Amino acid sequence: MDTFGWTVLWVVITFSLYIGIAIRSRAKNTSDYYVAGGGVPAVANGAAVAADWMSAASFISMAGLVAxxxxxxxxxxxxxxxxxxxxxxxxxxxxxxFGKYTVPDFVGDRYSDTARVVAVVCAIFVSLTYVAGQMRGVGVVFSRFLEVSVNVGVFIGMAVVLFYAVLGGMKGITWTQVAQYSVLIVAYLIPAIAISTDLTGNPIPHLGFGEILTKLDLIQADLGFAEYTSEFATFDRKNLFLITATLMFGTAGLPHVIVRFYTTRTVKEARRSAFWALFFISILYTTAPAIGVFSKYNVIDTVEGASLAELEQIDWVKGWSDTGLLAFDDKNGDGIINYTPDEATNEMVTFDRDIMVLANPEVAGLPKIIVGLVAAGGLAAALSTASGLLLVISSSIAHDLVYKLARPDATEAQRLLWGRLAMGLGVMVAGWFGINPPGFVGEVVALAFGLAAASFFPILTFGIFWKRANAAGAVAGMAVGLTFAALYMINNIWGIWEKGWTLWGINKSGIGIVAAVLNGIVLVAVSLMTKPPSQELQDLVEDVRYPGEQSIGAKSGAIA
Amino acid sequence: MTPTDRSKYWRTNLRLMTVLLTIWAVVGLGMSTLFVDSLNNISLGGIPFGFWMGQQGSIFTFVALIAFYVWRMEKLDESYGIDEAAELDATRVAAGEAS
Incomplete structure (x- = not known):
């Protein structure tokens, strides 16, 4: 069987699995729909968070990005x-x-309804920017491996997500994500192990990493590139610090990850899920830099100094040249390809970073069955993240806006129906973005992290660790943090007063942490200048700090 | 829990958090970003140490930090007699009898 046949087979098997799980885990009430009934075991929840978190970008692009x-x-x-x-x-x-359904739920109950509305807007904005890229990712993987158009790929992806997300809500999504994590991690590790064994004789990529790293450093220096390990080649010291911090605080402020901790039975299980989530994520994240190094080494080793005629005979070179992700131009006409950092003499004119993972198995000459598996892994990563984000969009609309603010007298059945309708709407919007991608998805992701760091993280932590934090402080803090971060990034990307303008050379991706600190300062100052929160609110804070004791939503009535 | 116990429990939690978050900041934001160039003078089996921390070591440290936190907090809960699962089961039984 050829690559195409294996890919079709893998996709059919994995998609059937997802649909089978969806049918078995239909949601019966709003608790099932928004928080999977609050009964997901820690290991399963950790795997679901990991799949939720690792998107098409993590799976397909990250190794290349690092390389x-x-x-x-x-x-x-x-x-x-x-x-x-x-x-x-x-x-x-x-x-x-605390035990409710959404992030705005906490913001609304801890502070005020105004704060809830700001939180809803942030949650929807952050999730929409993300989901746009995911649906596109599904379409791209389909088109590259299954010879359909990107749009048909997006439609197939939409149909599958629509089926399990609308039917099962968080319950269906959680259990399909567990399956999707298994698929994506196997698809990621098999080629990594095979290549590591092939190149270094050591099957563990993390250990083979060092040997090839040293070789790559030498090769890059020979060809005139910066040494691979040189520390400030991309970002300077200050920006390394600020961008890392922004991504960390942004990660801790992303609603589709935070809601995952509502779905366990106890506080103890929530802590354990956080451990399992990072454990599962770290398997892929520590393998990625190794794949990046192996793959870059392999490609340069094959291409540099080889004759163009010979290269054109190699299967994967031919295949990837057809997709436009790899291109050669024998500029000096000597029939030999040279890879250099200089635009004028470089003859590997296109060397797309996404090739690193997708072409990896072919470059290393692995069997075709594995090439197909990698495609299924990419789809699993994109679909699982899309569905988690869609749930946030759906719950923000149906639960926070319609039920909490407009129709608090709604019945359980009505609320479940609204949730499903909002999910359907979300899938349509995501699909629309997948078919008509905004040209600036990459830029907008920096925006999403910056805004999550600037808005949610400070008000959530202060809400838990400082009883004196009040609604006026939270709203003022969010407003200042959001405005500052948004203005800085939008001006830097598109120009309001001066395109590309920076403050002390701070990269736009690193401004979120500065905005988060501003948010915190304003929150503290305004809270101290205004009245302390009511005794009732201070009791709520006291209550969330201790596990057990009339807990687990008994008071709030979240879990029926 | 009595109010004294509660404040003792909370203080222990805050102390543990402070220690772990300090390690987190030193490793994740110090060693791998601010001081990476100095650490790169140290070689770890051929790999510059700062580079290795940035791409592997810091991630392992993060996993270990959460593992330690989970373990300590479970011990803490236990020493204060907190058993959420048992409490939940009891609530469920009580609710079942009432209805």
Whole structure:
């Protein structure tokens, strides 16, 4: 069977699995729909968080990103994992004890309805920017491996997500994500292990990493590139720090991750899920830099100094040249390809970072069955993240806006129906973005992290750790943090007063942490200048700090 | 829990958090960003140490920090006689009898 046949087979098998799980885990009430009935075991919840978190970008692009940015790529590796320490220690146990459905729920109950509305707007904005990229990712993987158009791929993805998310809500999504994590991690590790064995004789990529790293450093220096391990080639010291911090605090402020800690049975299980989540994520994140190094080494080793005629005979070179992600131009006409940092002499003119993971198995000459599996892994990563984000969009509309603010007298059946309708709407919007992608998805993701760090993280942590924090402080803090971060980034990207303008050379991706600090300062100042929160609110804070004791939503009535 | 116990429990929790978050900041934001160039002078089996921390070591540290936190907090809960699962089961039984 050829690659196409294997890919079809893998996709059919995995998609059937997701649909089978969806049918078995239909949601019966709003608790099932928004928080999976609050009864997901810690290990399963951790795997679901991991799949939720690792998107098409993590699976397909990250190894390549790190391979091309060298040490600068570490900001993503550290930022997107370090945030879980903040989540585990500062948010997860307390939000579980609070025990409701959404992030705006906590903001609304702890502060005020005004704060809830600001939180809803942030949650929807952050989730929409993310989901746009995911649906596109589904379409791209389909088109590359299954010879359909990107749009048909997006439609197939929409149909599958629509089926399990509308039917099962959080319950269906959680259990499909457990399956999706298994698929994506197997698809990621098999090629990594095979290549590591092939190149270094050591099957563990993390150990084979060092040997190839040294070789790559030498090769890059020979060809005139910056040494692969040189520390400030991409970002300077200050920006390495600020971007890493922004990604960490942004991660801890992303609503689709935070809501996952409502779905466990107890505070203890919530803490454990945070551990399992980072454990599962770290398997992929520590393998990615190794794949980046192996793959870059392999490609340069094959291409550099080879004759163009010979290269054109290699299967994967031919295949990836057809997609436009790899292109050669024999500029000096000597029939030999040279890879250099100089635009004028470089003859590997296109070397797309996404090739690193997707072409990896072919470059290493692995069997076709594995090439197909990698495609299924990419789809699993994109679908699982899309569905988690869609749930946040759906719950923000149906639960926070319609039920909490407009129609608090609604019946259980009505609320469940609204949730499903909002989910359907969300899938349509996501699909629309997948088919008509905004040209600036990459830029907007920096925006999403910056805004999450600037808005949610400070008000959530102060809400738990400082009883004196009040509604006026929270609203003022969020307003200042959001405005500052948004103005800085929008001006930097598109120009309001001066495109590309920076304050002390701070990269737009690193401004979120500055905005978060401003948010905190304003929150403290305004809270101290205004009246302390009511005794009732201070009791709520006291209550979330301790596990057990009339807990688990008994008071709030979240879990029926 | 009595009010004294509660404040003792909370203070222990805050102390543990402070220690772990300090390690987190030193490793994740210090060693791998601010001081990475100095650490790169140290070689770890051929890999510059700062580089290795940024791409591997810091992530392992984060996992270990959460693991330690989970373990300590479970011990703390136990020493204060907190058993959420038992409490939940009891509530469920009580509710079942009432209805």
């Amino acid at each position: 091309f940015m060298g040490y600068g790529g570490s900001v993503f590796l550290m930022g997107w994992t370090g945030g879980y320490v903040l989540l585990a220690l500062l948010l997860a146990p307390y939000l579980r004890k």
